[in-house]
Structure formats: structure tokens, C-alpha cells
Amino acid sequence: MSPLITPESLAAEQVTLLDVRWRLGGPPGIEAYREGHIPGAVFCDLEKDLAAPPGVGGRHPLPSAGDFQAAMRRLGVSAGRPVVVYDEADSTAAARAWWMLRYFGHPDVRVLDGGLHAWVRAGLPITKDVPDLAGTAATASDSNAGAAGAAGAAGAAGAAGAAGAAGDFMxxxxxxxxxDADQAAELVETGVLLDARAAERYRGEVEPVDPVAGHIPGAVSAPTGQNVEPGGRFHTREFLSERFNTIGAVPGVSVGAYCGSGVTAAHEVLALEIAGISAALYPGSWSNWITDPTRPVATG
Incomplete structure (x- = not known):
């Protein structure tokens, strides 16, 4: 089954729907969620629900199983109900939620291809109503936004599905x-390690977030921005397969991905899966790599 879902297909399904809008440096995604979201969606906070506090593990280290389970149950996630995650457009943040749910064992997780922008372009409604865990909605002053009318919004809310009761996800x-860092260093010798950051960060020309610029020696630059079309939807399987094949990521070769803190690298893993290539994620990524001054750094 494809890890992606179209707006039209989502509107016809009953799922647990997570809004994972987030931008590095802000503003907080909850503000955008309150301005309007897909009917039935609950807000998933990348910083609090999909990561542990920053430290030696990196800026977005993996949370413990217990903490992640508690967060997902609070958001209504259950193992027996499909989950769809989305963000604003390019699936960068949504891919982190997709990867986390897959890593912790959820069997049916998909990403809304093109995010909220694709939903709106498809003529589907958004709302300010916030589902509660009893399956009802707390209605905002303006319950529906966008081009569609109230009747259309009600239909989409029923199709997409609200969070319902608290989840039972384990x-x-x-x-x-x-x-981990040692395995990432070994992979450059035995397989292919992809650096998912922008090319200028890979080269060490700029570093807007971390205190050290550069990349893991031997890693190959593969910016995630090239995984998607201008509107935010993923390129086709054939396009992505050719893209990754040309830089050595082919079926049968061990492939890994890292970025600054393990967020955009999840997007790379998702794109690789669409292309039919399995890949490992270095969750600590560059922000973890540079915590040990003995680890080498490459530029250029």
C-alpha cells in the first residue's frame, strides 16, 4: 500500500487525522491549526509529541516509548484505526509523524500528499472546530472557512473522521x-548515507541552526526539496527512483539518511519508500554528530 493518500481518498475514509504543521523557528503550528484545519483533525505538536527534549541526543531526539504512547493515545490514535498525517504542503513535518508511528509499531499510517494546500485546492472545506476526545466538537466562532459551504464541511468531517475517544495505541x-552515530560512519563505507539538508548546509557554506557547519564525511547530498513538486506533492515513483538511483541508493544497497535533527531525514526515508527503497534513519543526525568533537567534519 502506498504511504501516500490523496485529498479525494481521504475525504471518503474514516481515519484518525493528525495535523502536524510545524516550521523550524516558528511560528508554532497550533496557531495555523486554530485558523483552520481539515474537519476531524487534531493537532500534533512536533516539538512535544514527536520528540524528547533536546540534548546530547540532538535537537529532536526520539521520545521514550512510554511518552510517545501517552501522546498518541491523548490524540486518539489506536492500532486498529488507520492514521493519516498532514502538514501545510510538502510533508516535511508529516513525514516525521509517519516515521514515528511506523517505528513504534502502528500498522496503517499514510501521509496526505500535498498537505492542507492540496486539500483546499481540491475544493474541500476546512474548519475551526476542534474535536474533543468524547467524539464531539468544540465549535469556534467561525466554524467553517474556505470556499465550501457548511453542508460540505459537515460531510467532509464525517468522511475524514474525528479523533473520537482516547486511543489505545501501544x-x-x-x-x-x-x-546511531557509529553506524552512520560505517555506512559511508558499506552503503550510501544521504544528507537531506539543503545543499548549502551540506557544503558548510551556511549553518543557521547548529554550532558547527559541514557534513558527515562520505555522505551524499540529497536535499529533500527535490523530492516534491513546486506545489508540495511528491514526485512520481519513477522520478524518485531515478533520482536516488543516480546517487547510488538502489535496492539491495544499504541506505541511510540524516539531516539536522532527524525531521527532514524522515521525509527522505518516506521518499525512498515511495521509490521502493528501504532506508534507515539516523534520528540524532547532525545535531547529535557534532556533540562529540572527535567525530570528523567535512565541508565542500
Whole structure:
């Protein structure tokens, strides 16, 4: 089954729907959620629900299984109900939620291709109503926004599905392959390690977030921005397969991905899966790599 879902297909399904809008440096995604979201969606906070506090593990280290399980249950996630995650457009933040749920054992998680922008372009409604865990909605002063009318919004809310009661998801780690720093260093010798950051950060020309610029020696630059079309939807399977094949990521070769803190690298893993290539994620990524001054740094 494809890890992606179209707006039209989502509107016809009953799922748990998570809004994972987030931008590095802000503003907080909850503000955008309150301005309007897909009917039935609940807000998932990347910083609080999909990461542990920053530290030696990096800026967005993996949370414990217990903490992640509690967060997902609070958001209404259950193992027996499909989950769809989305963000504003390019699926960068949504891919982190997709990867986390897969890693902790959820069997049916998909990403809304093109995010909220694609939903709106499809003529589907948004709302300010916030589902509660009893399956009802707390109505905002302006319950529906966008071009569609109130009747259309009600229909989409029923199709997409609200969070409903608190979930019963049990988090069991190990559902997706991961790398630590030593394994990432080994992979450049035995396979292909992809750096998902922008090319100028890979080269060490700029570093807007972390205190050290550059990349893991031997890693290959593969910016996630090239995984999607200008509107935010993923390129086709054939396009992505050719893209990754040309830089050495082919079926049968061990492939890993990292970025600054493990967020955009999840987007790379998702794009690789669309292309039919399995890949491991280095969750700590560059922000973890540079915590040890003995680890080498490359530029250029």
C-alpha cells in the first residue's frame, strides 16, 4: 500500500487525522491549526509529541516509548484505526509523524500528499472546530472557512473522521531501521548515507541552526526539496527512483539518511519508500554528530 493518500481518498475514509504543521523557528503550528484545519483533525505538536527534549541526543531526539504512547493515545490514535498525517504542503513535518508511528509499531499510517494546500485546492472545506476526545466538537466562532459551504464541511468531517475517544495505541519500538552515530560512519563505507539538508548546509557554506557547519564525511547530498513538486506533492515513483538511483541508493544497497535533527531525514526515508527503497534513519543526525568533537567534519 502506498504511504501516500490523496485529498479525494481521504475525504471518503474514516481515519484518525493528525495535523502536524510545524516550521523550524516558528511560528508554532497550533496557531495555523486554530485558523483552520481539515474537519476531524487534531493537532500534533512536533516539538512535544514527536520528540524528547533536546540534548546530547540532538535537537529532536526520539521520545521514550512510554511518552510517545501517552501522546498518541491523548490524540486518539489506536492500532486498529488507520492514521493519516498532514502538514501545510510538502510533508516535511508529516513525514516525521509517519516515521514515528511506523517505528513504534502502528500498522496503517499514510501521509496526505500535498498537505492542507492540496486539500483546499481540491475544493474541500476546512474548519475551526476542534474535536474533543468524547467524539464531539468544540465549535469556534467561525466554524467553517474556505470556499465550501457548511453542508460540505459537515460531510467532509464525517468522511475524514474525528479523533473520537482516547486511543489505545501501544508503542513498541523497532518497526523502522535506525542508525546511531557509529553506524552512520560505517555506512559511508558499506552503503550510501544521504544528507537531506539543503545543499548549502551540506557544503558548510551556511549553518543557521547548529554550532558547527559541514557534513558527515562520505555522505551524499540529497536535499529533500527535490523530492516534491513546486506545489508540495511528491514526485512520481519513477522520478524518485531515478533520482536516488543516480546517487547510488538502489535496492539491495544499504541506505541511510540524516539531516539536522532527524525531521527532514524522515521525509527522505518516506521518499525512498515511495521509490521502493528501504532506508534507515539516523534520528540524532547532525545535531547529535557534532556533540562529540572527535567525530570528523567535512565541508565542500
Amino acid at each position: 508503542a513498541v519500538p523497532g518497526g523502522m531501521p535506525v542508525l
